[in-house]
Amino acid sequence: MLTVTSVLFVLFAVSSAQQLTFTHHAVLDPNEKFQLNWNPATDGSDYFTFECVVATRGWLGLGFSSNGAMAAADMVIAWVDASGNPQISDRHGPAQGNGYPPADIKQDYELISGRKNDTHTIITFRRKQDTCDPQDWKITSDTTRLIWAYNDQVPTSADDISKHTERGVKSVQLVNPQTKDGMATILADPRTVTYDLRITNVTLPTDKRTLYWCEIIELPTWNKHHIIANRMMVQKGNERYVHHLVVYGCGEEDMSEHLGKPAACFDDTQVFSPMQMCTDYHAVWAVGGEDFVYPSNMGAPIFGNSKQRFVLLEMHYDNPDLTP
Numbered sequence: 001m002l003t004v005t006s007v008l009f010v011l012f013a014v015s016s017a018q019q020l021t022f023t024h025h026a027v028l029d030p031n032e033k034f035q036l037n038w039n040p041a042t043d044g045s046d047y048f049t050f051e052c053v054v055a056t057r058g059w060l061g062l063g064f065s066s067n068g069a070m071a072a073a074d075m076v077i078a079w080v081d082a083s084g085n086p087q088i089s090d091r092h093g094p095a096q097g098n099g100y101p102p103a104d105i106k107q108d109y110e111l112i113s114g115r116k117n118d119t120h121t122i123i124t125f126r127r128k129q130d131t132c133d134p135q136d137w138k139i140t141s142d143t144t145r146l147i148w149a150y151n152d153q154v155p156t157s158a159d160d161i162s163k164h165t166e167r168g169v170k171s172v173q174l175v176n177p178q179t180k181d182g183m184a185t186i187l188a189d190p191r192t193v194t195y196d197l198r199i200t201n202v203t204l205p206t207d208k209r210t211l212y213w214c215e216i217i218e219l220p221t222w223n224k225h226h227i228i229a230n231r232m233m234v235q236k237g238n239e240r241y242v243h244h245l246v247v248y249g250c251g252e253e254d255m256s257e258h259l260g261k262p263a264a265c266f267d268d269t270q271v272f273s274p275m276q277m278c279t280d281y282h283a284v285w286a287v288g289g290e291d292f293v294y295p296s297n298m299g300a301p302i303f304g305n306s307k308q309r310f311v312l313l314e315m316h317y318d319n320p321d322l323t324p
């Protein structure tokens with residue numbers, strides 16, 4: 001009897017100390033120093049729960065911004081203080097420009113836990129999807145620019161937050177359903193076929209930071225299918241240059257004369273003429289986008305019409321450092 005009781009206690013202790021599990025994850029910086037895990041508000045809860053795992057022993061900041069700037073952004077700053085107690089402060093960006101973010105009048109971020117070890121600070125907190133505070137950001141299914149920052153200095157209070165030493169921005173979809181699982185289910189279904197649209201190799205110019213590149217692709221003559229999901233494939237190592245993609249259908253236009261002649265979609269002197277004919281959206285992707293999965297009772301027809309044989313793939317490459 002005594003043995004059974006002690007076993008039960010052990011089990012209880014383990015489960016109460018269990019970490020929260022998260023369905024979503026993003027690395028916000030290229031050096032993997034700022035990692036974010038979260039659970040979106042789901043049925044029965046208005047709350048988003050976030051966990052920041054950051055390579056600092058000072059403060060960390062996360063913000064929601066319309067354009068990646070601090071101005072008017074919703075921000076939260078958190079740290080583990082000198083006594084080992086986690087602290088959190090709901091703040092907002094200045095009305096214009098970058099600068100010190102004042103504390104919100106209404107504090108809407110709730111600390112769940114916080115700890116640090118020799119290298120990292122881990123803070124877990126939650127907030128409502130819509131806090132009804134004009135100094136906060138209402139989280140939507142749109143792409144959100146998450147701004148992040150940290151500094152190794154430990155604040156003595158919420159009024160003593162030194163300027164960040166590291167900062168950045170990352171586009172993330174915070175609300176979208178678990179498309180990774182949706183895609184896995186679709187790919188495991190024997191009725192699913194995949195079709196890859198590939199752009200011919202492109203050399204980025206070294207005199208333009210941004211390039212819109214267009215190529216006409218001929219579809220195979222298959223029976224009618226429905227697009228039920230799409231996934232962006234970016235060649236490894238090129239992630240930082242690929243900014244967006246659009247796949248347009250060209251209706252019943254015969255585009256065969258444009259095959260094998262990819263070109264800039266537009267530049268100072270000309271426009272890639274098929275752009276005017278190919279205007280039906282089949283798929284879009286942009287930085288931060290994940291797999292796209294249609295609801296289970298929906299799809300977009302493709303193939304099956306021998307006259308609609310061409311698509312235009314429009315790529316946007318961004319090369320701000322003019323890397324050859």
Ligand SMILES: *[C@@H]1O[C@H](CO)[C@@H](O)[C@H](O)[C@H]1NC(C)=O
Pocket residue numbers: 053117118119120122
């Ligand atoms: C500190 O925490 C981070 C993040 O959880 C972890 O990756 C790292 O291994 C930890 N370091 C030690 C020494 O436990």
Ligand SMILES: *[C@@H]1O[C@H](CO)[C@@H](O)[C@H](O)[C@H]1NC(C)=O
Pocket residue numbers: 201
């Ligand atoms: C395009 O680039 C890939 C990857 O570098 C390479 O394997 C392939 O041979 C190239 N194709 C052409 C036609 O240059």
